Amino acid sequence: MVKPRKAATGAYRRSWLSGAPPPRWVRVLPVLLLVGVGVASFTDSVPVDIGFLLGAVPPLAVLAYGPLATAFLGAATIGLLTIPFFHLDRPGNTDLFTLGFVATLCVFVSFVRGRRDQQLDLERTVAETAQRAIVPDVRRRVGSVRCASLYRAAERGTLVGGDFFDVRPGPHGVRAVLGDVQGHGLSAVATVASVLGAFREAVLDDVDAESIAARLDRRLVVDSARTEHAELFATAVLLDFAPHGREVRVLACGHPPPVLLRGGAVSTVELDPGPPLGLGLADVTPGTAATVSLLPGDRLLLASDGVLEARDASGAFYPFVERLARMTGVGLDRLPDEIWADLSRFTPEIQDDVTLLILSLDPSGPG
Template sequence: MVKPTKPADGADPRSWLRGAPPPRWVRVLPVLLLVGVGAASLSESVPLDIGFLLGAVPPLAVLAYGPLATALLGASTIVLLTVPFFHLNRPGNTDLFTLGFVATLSIFVSFVRGRRDQQLDLERTVAETAQRAIVPDVQRTVGPVRCASLYRAAERGTLVGGDFFDVRAGPHGVRAVLGDVQGHGLSAVATVASVMGAFREAVLDDVDAESIAARLDRRLVVDSAARA
């Protein structure tokens, strides 16, 4: 079996709305909007009434940047509105206060998002490492049996779940197991660890497949009773 791995180019299999780094166009958008408004204001000799577009820069920055970059882009919007060199209609105090509030709120949201993403990445890494340790790559040859496999998660970008498989050679022949534990995440990984441990012991001790299946079933019953 071929275990799920990230692409060779290092791309994240998740979508950017599920925690992957944002695509390039998302990072460029707030900068492009800021530069576009500034360039348009300099190209005209009369004040332009397009300063309202700058209010979108800080919220867009939240999608791709951290607090420092978001603060820098927010400050740039205020400078662009207030410096006479740029031919924009002068905003009133209320407009500046509103833009300042939006920029400050965007900085806070960016900080919270960054901390959340770090925590999710840590949990994902721990869970994936645990699953890879429990369900390692199947060898190409196990005894006289040639093996190959493919593990593809039903949900894109999901590598942690209850699917498990293994092929082991024992004194009584080659044995294979394939199953799916209900659920996802660390709870499913814990059940997989229990089942896989029981299977690997059974391969060494039990003569026939029926005895191995009975041992796995007993292991699940004991674990279910312990969690109840």
């Protein structure tokens, strides 16, 4: 079963001013104004010179309604002003012509807005489909490994930035990767696609984490050579779960090591890291993979720079390990959201892609 990708929250939620459907109060406002003025015209305590408020009805209708509804509300506005029963202002011909012109113009604007929104929705759907194909949702279980993840791109309106992660089964066991390419936002998407494509091929062919790292390094070197002054590079952590047993080999390539949650204790995995990928050094000065023996219930947590280098208003770094010590009792599936909520409270503004990948070995399950 694939865990559905959750909608972004907080600063990442798309507002109605950014293309989301308008809230209910925006749709109710022109109708409420129209009805309110009509009812008020029968009240002796309210002066009768409030008809000018009806001039706001057609422009307000444009924000939430299509051409037909906007035309109906515009006609209702003119009718309300001209029907003697409501005794509103007794407008002159110039006023009525002006209001009629504004209402007609609002109908045209509503038509243009509707066509534009349809085109934007189509483009957004295509973009989201392409982005999800690059970084798909991680399954809750891959072989004998239970997984939980969270991804928040720093660039608003996008699902993919400069971070990447994946968990894949292969003939040599389950492999996982989490990393960060040079830059973030849409400019880094092509590099992310290239790195993840190389990783998915390496899972099927290469026998260990060092070989996978060398393949990713070569991929970036080749891509960088195609573009003048590109200098593409990436940091990454590779995990190689043994097909049988409770061991995982961990290799860091210029990226901070994973954090191990064991019972109520939190510790950083000790590694001899290698250079970042893309420098052409993976075969020359490779890092040394560390073998970690996992106990039942142990969880390995991988995080991107957006978490580890987040700062509060005073400039202090987010104390990741210390904060995790307070969350050791949180379940695997809920832990990414708990960390995200805590990070959002700590830092006033998220300025980098935030990625979390939590893995736990469970050989008793299916797979």
